[in-house]
Amino acid sequence: MKPAPFDYYDPRSLDEALGLLRRHGSEARVLAGGQSLVPRLNLRIMTPAVLVDLNHIPDLAYVEQTNGVVRFGAMARQRQIQFSDLVSATLPLLGEAIRFIGHLPTRTRGTIGGSLAFADPAAELPALVTALDGDLIVRGPSGERTLKPAEFFVGPFRTALAPDELLVEVRLPAMPRGSGAAFAEISLRENHFALVGVAAQLTIDGAGRCAVARLGVSGCPTPMRLRPVEEILERHGLGESVVAAAADRAAELVDPLEDVHASSAYRRRLTRTLVVRAVAAAAARARVVEHDRG
Amino acid sequence: MAERREIRVTINGTPHAGRVEARRLLADFIREDAGMTGTHIGCEHGVCGACTVLVGGVAVRSCLMLAVQADGADVLTIEGLASPDGTLHPLQAAFWEHQALQCGFCTPGMLMAAWDLLRTNPSPTDQEIRTALAAVVCRCTGYQGIVEAVRDAARRMRASSGREVAG
Numbered sequence: 212m213k214p215a216p217f218d219y220y221d222p223r224s225l226d227e228a229l230g231l232l233r234r235h236g237s238e239a240r241v242l243a244g245g246q247s248l249v250p251r252l253n254l255r256i257m258t259p260a261v262l263v264d265l266n267h268i269p270d271l272a273y274v275e276q277t278n279g280v281v282r283f284g285a286m287a288r289q290r291q292i293q294f295s296d297l298v299s300a301t302l303p304l305l306g307e308a309i310r311f312i313g314h315l316p317t318r319t320r321g322t323i324g325g326s327l328a329f330a331d332p333a334a335e336l337p338a339l340v341t342a343l344d345g346d347l348i349v350r351g352p353s354g355e356r357t358l359k360p361a362e363f364f365v366g367p368f369r370t371a372l373a374p375d376e377l378l379v380e381v382r383l384p385a386m387p388r389g390s391g392a393a394f395a396e397i398s399l400r401e402n403h404f405a406l407v408g409v410a411a412q413l414t415i416d417g418a419g420r421c422a423v424a425r426l427g428v429s430g431c432p433t434p435m436r437l438r439p440v441e442e443i444l445e446r447h448g449l450g451e452s453v454v455a456a457a458a459d460r461a462a463e464l465v466d467p468l469e470d471v472h473a474s475s476a477y478r479r480r481l482t483r484t485l486v487v488r489a490v491a492a493a494a495a496r497a498r499v500v501e502h503d504r505g
Numbered sequence: 506m507a508e509r510r511e512i513r514v515t516i517n518g519t520p521h522a523g524r525v526e527a528r529r530l531l532a533d534f535i536r537e538d539a540g541m542t543g544t545h546i547g548c549e550h551g552v553c554g555a556c557t558v559l560v561g562g563v564a565v566r567s568c569l570m571l572a573v574q575a576d577g578a579d580v581l582t583i584e585g586l587a588s589p590d591g592t593l594h595p596l597q598a599a600f601w602e603h604q605a606l607q608c609g610f611c612t613p614g615m616l617m618a619a620w621d622l623l624r625t626n627p628s629p630t631d632q633e634i635r636t637a638l639a640a641v642v643c644r645c646t647g648y649q650g651i652v653e654a655v656r657d658a659a660r661r662m663r664a665s666s667g668r669e670v671a672g
Contacts, residue, residue, distance in 0.1 A: 212549065218508075219527030219573065249569040253530070262527070266574060290563070294625070314640030315621060316557050316564035401639040437621035 221264040225271070228377060230262055233352055235261040237374040242266070242366035243286060243325030246317045257417070259272045263375075272322075276301055276385060285324025286347045291317060303496075304343070304392035304412050305379065308335040311396055311405065324378045332367045332403040332468055333429060335394065341434040342410040342427025345383040351376035365434040365470070386461035387423070390414040391497030395489040396429070397481050400473060406430060406473045407481040411489035415497045421449050426486065430467045430478045437461050440486065458486040512576040516541060517585030525572045531565075531623035532556045534572035535582060543583035543613050547642070554641030557614040557621075558582050564640075583613035586620070595665070596620060596658040605654035607645035614641040619655045627663055631656065 217469050222228040230466060232239055238488040239261035242248055266273065269503055272285040274295050283292070292298050292309050299306045312335055326336045327347065339393040340347070341360040349356050349363075363371050372378060386392060396408035407430035424441040427434055443457040465480030509524040514534065521539040535558065535560050539614065547553035549568050554568040559581040586594040593601065596616050606612045612643035621631060629637070634655045638648065 213530065214525065214528040214534070216528055217638075219571075221573070245569055245574075246551060246566075249530075249571075252528075253550045253568065259552075264571075265573065314554070314618075315625070315637060316566055316618060316640050317551065317553065317569070319560075319563045319565045358603065401636060 212250075212253055214256055215255055215258040217252075217259055218261045220261065221267045222317065223267055223269075225268055225377070228265060229350065230266060231261070231263045232375040232377065235263075237262050239374070241328070241377065242270050243328070244317075244321035245290065245325075246313060246321040247325070247329045247331065258488065260446075268436075271379070274298065281383050281385055283323050284378060284381070285322060285328075285378050287323050288341075289318035289321040289323065289326070291316065292323060302383055302392075303386060304339060304394060304410055305383065306393040307392070308339050308408075308410060311335050311394065311408065314401065314402055323381055324428075327363070327381065328370060328372060328378045330364055330366075330368050330370050330433075330439065331404075332432060332434075333408075335396070335405065335408050335429065336425040337364055337434040338408050338429040339394065339410045340381065340383065340427075341436045343383050344411060344425070344426045344436065345381055347378055348380035348382065349376050350379045355379075360434065361436070367432050384414060389416070389497065389500055390423075391493040391495065392393075392499060393489045393492035395485045395492065397485065404472075405492050407467065407478050407485055409485040409489040410454065411481065411486070411493040411494045413444070413490070413497050415494075415500075419496075421445055424490075426461070428461065428465055428482055428486075430482065431465055432468060435465055437464055437486075439464060445491065449490065450483065454487055454490050454494075457490065458483045461486045510573050512573055513574070514578055514580055516537070516580045517582060524570070526572060527573050529572040530568050531558075531560075531570040531572045531575050531580075532567035534575070535567060535580065537563045538572075541582055541584050545610055545613055547614075548611065552642070553611070553614070554618060555611050557616040557617040559617060559621065562624075563615055567585075567619065569627075583616060586616060594620075595661045598653070599654040599658035599661065600651070603650045603654035603657060605647065605650040607643075607647045611643045611645075612639050615643070615651055616643070616658075619651075619658070622655070623659050623662060627658060627659060629655075636658075 240259035242264040273284040392412040396405040410427040412425040414423040424444040447453040462483040469475040545555040547555035
């Protein structure tokens with residue numbers, strides 16, 4: 212099908228875009244990369260009266276590092292992130308996760324901000340930003356506010372963004388030295404929507420212990436950070452039986468969605484399997500780093 | 506603002522101007538306004554990949570981009586892949602020789618996605634080829650020949666760029 216008619220605006224500045232959103236409120240949809248929105252327009256699942264296209268706003272697609280924090284403009288393309296030397300050096304978890312998103316031709320257009328603001332429960336980036344407890348910078352009529360992932364994601368396809376607000380920047384802490392990261396997911400076909408995805412990042416201290424563990428999981432109404440599971444790894448290490456116990460705990464903690472593709476119980480089982488895979492891979496990589504350093 | 510907009514899109518080196526509604530998809534602009542029907546529309550919601558074209562030298566799904574967003578852009582479609590004298594692009598030649606097409610509906614998308622793969626990764630492994638081709642759905646189940654064709658085209662393109670460097 213073809214999209215229903217809409218009024219189209221392509222503002223040249225953030226202020227102009229915010230003005231349009233203020234004027235049109237919930238009648239308007241924001242067009243970033245369009246890889247989730249345009250299919251819904253074509254199928255007329257969504258028929259917004261107004262489209263505000265962010266693609267002509269300059270300086271919204273940066274990827275920069277300042278003081279150990281990597282900052283992404285909301286319109287940074289997934290393809291740009293996939294091929295970014297800065298990202299592969301500072302955020303290998305993101306470098307790995309981005310390859311699970313759609314396909315190379317969709318990553319050409321798809322953006323980091325669009326993916327986060329769309330808040331698909333199957334999506335990789337919300338789980339990753341949740342695992343790393345990044346900052347989501349939101350701009351609206353009364354200025355800027357910074358949200359944590361737990362505040363930003365409020366339900367499937369729902370965020371804390373007001374109709375007149377825009378996600379403008381994402382900040383993620385660069386991976387500390389002596390760390391390893393891995394992203395694991397299972398989908399029915401290669402690079403199709405994930406049933407469950409797990410983001411893991413582990414930091415090993417000088418004595419070889421797991422000093423900091425970060426775990427984020429998709430497949431639930433909102434992405435979940437599994438703090439109790441992280442604590443098991445931080446207290447008891449990364450031995451095989453500990454990781455198995457941590458994965459069991461993860462399966463207890465999650466509250467996965469149920470749909471035509473998989474039951475909630477099956478997604479729970481996948482969560483256990485993927486926590487083992489992601490933690491084992493991250494630990495192996497962290498140890499390799501540690502070994503290289505020693 | 507539901508009025509039409511004037512746009513200019515360069516397709517395979519030729520400028521095409523048009524007055525389009527904002528909801529006009531790039532795929533429809535290419536096929537109906539520019540009259541180049543080599544780009545196929547399968548699912549029209551970004552799943553099948555048949556409509557893949559290059560915009561600014563990188564692959565996109567033309568059913569997921571509005572024509573107004575391509576204003577001023579350079580687009581390459583399947584019609585622009587062969588040389589003007591009709592010599593097939595190495596990818597096209599390899600598809601022919603390896604019988605990498607059956608009904609041919611997905612072929613334009615396969616070729617453009619493969620072109621993008623080989624530009625970013627001139628020496629892909631078989632797994633990397635398969636991952637890239639997962640972006641395009643073939644319903645004749647002809648993937649084996651397609652993988653072989655892309656592998657062979659990569660080899661030929663490496664050999665010819667090696668010669669150019671050497672020459």
